[in-house]
Amino acid sequence: MPIGLSTEELDRIDLIVAARRKIKRGTTLFRNGEKFNSLYAIRTGFFKTCVASEDGRDQVTGFQMAGEVIGLDGIVNDHHTCDAIALEDAEVCVMPFERIEELSREVNALQRHVHKIMSREIVREHGVMLLLGSMRAEERLASFLLNLVQRLHARGFSKSELILRMTREEIGSYLGLKLETVSRTFSKFAADGIVEVKQRHVHILNTDALKDIVNPKACN
Amino acid sequence: MPIGLSTEELDRIDLIVAARRKIKRGTTLFRNGEKFNSLYAIRTGFFKTCVASEDGRDQVTGFQMAGEVIGLDGIVNDHHTCDAIALEDAEVCVMPFERIEELSREVNALQRHVHKIMSREIVREHGVMLLLGSMRAEERLASFLLNLVQRLHARGFSKSELILRMTREEIGSYLGLKLETVSRTFSKFAADGIVEVKQRHVHILNTDALKDIVNPKACN
DNA sequence: CGTAATGTTGAGCGCATTCAAGCCGGGTGG
């Protein structure tokens, strides 16, 4: 993934991957409390990560797709602090963190890359905090859709059509809303002609309208 | 900060600090858009970090005190993506990130330490997401107070008394509430005999009650 | 084909917000 490497360096980085692992839909890649050993690069499939409070409430902290890395939460305490659950059959590269640390001492570009991945996650979460702390339901869902479709587009999928891999409840958990509110908001967007929604198939008819909901240009 | 180092290694780590910098209350250590060069270790004082959406809303993403590190958000894009503002006169150690990367290639314990700091921040933000996504006002404020007093206690301050360095508005922004709601909730806690509040002076009378608000033990 | 899981929609409610008025405390200048 990092660029600007010699072929020799690239070969060495390939050696980080200890194994590949297939994860069936609905099963966990790792779960809260488990020993942390490796980071995982998603090759195919779709994951959610969620944390739980002692009294059973849980919160989806993110949705991850091909090319993204999960498991960073485990580094601090040598134990994972959240669950990673496959939302569809998936395959990951298992990258023992020991090896990553070892090799990133020698390959500067890898070291830099690891740091960026972690920093990127921190910045992403800042964005989620902004969303959860100050946006209303419509803004949250619009923001969510735009983010999802943008990431999918970067992977070669459509700019305007997507299939949700998660339930309304999972979307709601991520956005700090109840599933009914998510459903209602989808219906509202559909009524406004902004999207077509048929269960998990979403067709975005008016991207600008979504952007305008997230970031109203009332100043004009 | 890291332990288990030879004195020689410790000396080298000291060399990371390029300078110390004093920050007056109300001024910024860095702000959104600025070039990223260094991480900052807080020696004394108290900071808030906040992100802003294009339309002016902003969200406090954290409060940082002595011993904590800020600036991690800048690593991904070589530019900071949030503002760091001193809530009281402060002093920080400026640690050029280049040097950190350099030295952490040679000193394993430092490398490990850097990774843990970043991972810790990710886990902390997971907790905030849980708070913002699923807690009610009283739970949020109770959780906030407990977290604050626990961190202060770890630095040798009282377990039950603290002085808030931030306004009600800043607390509200962090907790996803309006300042009036923060104020009302403080009043409610006071009426229930859980805390005494006089402006920014807070005296926690019943820690268990606060814990119980965060994590109700209705099962008993 | 039948059952369970998921999604939609409606009605009523409650918590946090909004809007507004007043209070407190610290700093400044007459």
Next chain:
DNA sequence: CCACCCGGCTTGAATGCGCTCAACATTACG
């Protein structure tokens, strides 16, 4: 030293957004 001012804080009343509870529709799946 006191009067004044201003930012921060508190409190009240009314509103509204999202939640709860509930019924029903649709889809997935064994």
